[in-house]
Amino acid sequence: MQISESKRLFAHAKNFIPGGVNSPVRAFRAVGGDPIFIKRADGAFIYDEDDNAYIELINSWGPMILGHNHPMIREAVIAAMDNGTSFGAPTAREVEIAELIVSMVPSVEKVRMVNSGTEATMSAIRVARGYTGRDKFIKMEGHYHGHGDSFLIAAGSGAITMGHPDSPGVTEGTAKDTLLAPYNDLEAIERLVEANRGEIAALILEPVPGNMGLTLPLPGYLAGLREICTREGIILIFDEVMTGFRLAKGGAQELFGVTPDMTTLGKIIGGGMPVGAYGGKKEIMEFVSPAGPVYQAGTLSGNPIAMAAGLTMLNYLNSHPEVYTRLNEIGMQIASGMASINHRFGHDFTINQLGSMYSLFFTEDAVTDFESAKKSDTLLFGKYFQAMLHRGIYLAPSQYESLFLSTALTDDLVGKILQAHEESIKEILS
Ligand SMILES: Cc1ncc(COP(=O)(O)O)c(C=O)c1O
Numbered sequence: 001m002q003i004s005e006s007k008r009l010f011a012h013a014k015n016f017i018p019g020g021v022n023s024p025v026r027a028f029r030a031v032g033g034d035p036i037f038i039k040r041a042d043g044a045f046i047y048d049e050d051d052n053a054y055i056e057l058i059n060s061w062g063p064m065i066l067g068h069n070h071p072m073i074r075e076a077v078i079a080a081m082d083n084g085t086s087f088g089a090p091t092a093r094e095v096e097i098a099e100l101i102v103s104m105v106p107s108v109e110k111v112r113m114v115n116s117g118t119e120a121t122m123s124a125i126r127v128a129r130g131y132t133g134r135d136k137f138i139k140m141e142g143h144y145h146g147h148g149d150s151f152l153i154a155a156g157s158g159a160i161t162m163g164h165p166d167s168p169g170v171t172e173g174t175a176k177d178t179l180l181a182p183y184n185d186l187e188a189i190e191r192l193v194e195a196n197r198g199e200i201a202a203l204i205l206e207p208v209p210g211n212m213g214l215t216l217p218l219p220g221y222l223a224g225l226r227e228i229c230t231r232e233g234i235i236l237i238f239d240e241v242m243t244g245f246r247l248a249k250g251g252a253q254e255l256f257g258v259t260p261d262m263t264t265l266g267k268i269i270g271g272g273m274p275v276g277a278y279g280g281k282k283e284i285m286e287f288v289s290p291a292g293p294v295y296q297a298g299t300l301s302g303n304p305i306a307m308a309a310g311l312t313m314l315n316y317l318n319s320h321p322e323v324y325t326r327l328n329e330i331g332m333q334i335a336s337g338m339a340s341i342n343h344r345f346g347h348d349f350t351i352n353q354l355g356s357m358y359s360l361f362f363t364e365d366a367v368t369d370f371e372s373a374k375k376s377d378t379l380l381f382g383k384y385f386q387a388m389l390h391r392g393i394y395l396a397p398s399q400y401e402s403l404f405l406s407t408a409l410t411d412d413l414v415g416k417i418l419q420a421h422e423e424s425i426k427e428i429l430s
């Protein structure tokens with residue numbers, strides 16, 4: 001595989017952009033080699049500047065659940081653009097998408113649109129603090145909620161990948177209000193609550209975390225959190241930026257039957273455009289300005305082009321439940337196919353999979369939290385990543401990420417992914 005144009009662009013980019021990229025994980029630092037620069041994407045494939053084609057297993061970190069450049073989304077965007085690109089004023093489409101989100105996501109009775117997942121989580125915490133009059137919140141080790149200061153403590157995703165789970169630049173004053181707990185450990189939450197009784201505004205978590213590699217909630221864990229939060233007057237926030245509209249049309253909360261007080265959304269909600277949202281119970285969301293005193297605003301929030309893409313995507317998912325059946329099928333085919341290949345090579349590496357999200361960890365121990373995720377052999381992961389890339393499969397360039405499948409993957413492409421997996425495993429273990 002020849003990537004000379006990508007290499008040239010990356011070298012040039014480093015003169016003008018920190019690290020040559022606009023988001024750290026893209027730089028391939030954790031897996032070695034230079035990042036590929038993408039020229040275009042269509043269906044299940046992306047194409048780089050050297051015209052190599054790759055089967056997509058990242059899908060823009062989640063949003064492209066129907067595959068790239070879907071004609072329905074493209075047409076909606078083009079039609080919206082005929083009327084102008086931004087108004088900074090209310091539109092009918094914003095009301096339509098809000099009503100649709102409320103009908104799809106169990107916890108959401110009112111919703112505010114923003115421009116990214118980061119904005120959604122920062123705003124949700126501010127609202128929870130305003131509503132409860134408390135300052136502290138609980139965050140799980142290895143979970144990622146975007147790059148807001150108070151979340152960059154034991155953060156997953158690019159923060160752990162780059163070795164900065166606690167980012168410089170976050171003041172001690174900010175950090176002291178973020179209480180850390182291991183995921184999947186209810187007793188640890190009870191201890192934190194006991195030690196900070198009456199001071200905790202919120203507990204935020206990825207219900208099914210993808211940012212330390214995919215990790216699943218143990219039976220009863222989410223329901224246990226719900227019980228503790230209700231008992232203690234703590235706002236339970238599910239960060240469903242990854243899982244919303246992906247694990248089910250109503251997200252992880254629908255799948256697990258546990259309803260939080262607030263939910264943050266992103267990725268799929270914008271159909272590939274920069275959109276986030278936060279919502280929840282009416283009485284909490286009524287605290288948001290101008291209905292209430294908690295300030296949050298955005299020049300481009302509810303952007304008409306982004307709303308057109310998002311509305312088209314959500315309407316489709318809402319009316320096509322077979323999408324989730326098919327995604328579950330593909331997810332299980334890939335995970336079970338990989339498991340039997342690994343077994344044949346004498347290694348029962350852990351594969352966590354749920355619906356269209358999965359991660360392969362290079363450890364045979366169960367991965368249920370940040371500590372166990374860190375047991376994975378990341379050097380071996382880097383070799384695997386490169387071996388797959390050279391066989392035309394584009395994975396997330398970090399162990400601490402989930403992969404995202406799309407409906408554009410045919411059975412034939414699943415076969416190609418498994419064949420590449422088999423060759424790659426053979427190569428890296430030999
Ligand atoms: C669970 C979760 N929350 C929040 C974010 C932040 O979203 P964004 O990158 O759109 O700011 C991400 C992804 O980056 C995420 O995976």
Ligand SMILES: N[C@H](C=O)CCC(=O)O
Binds near residue numbers: 026157158211401
């Ligand atoms: N894990 C992150 C979001 O889900 C990866 C995207 C990024 O930070 O660039």
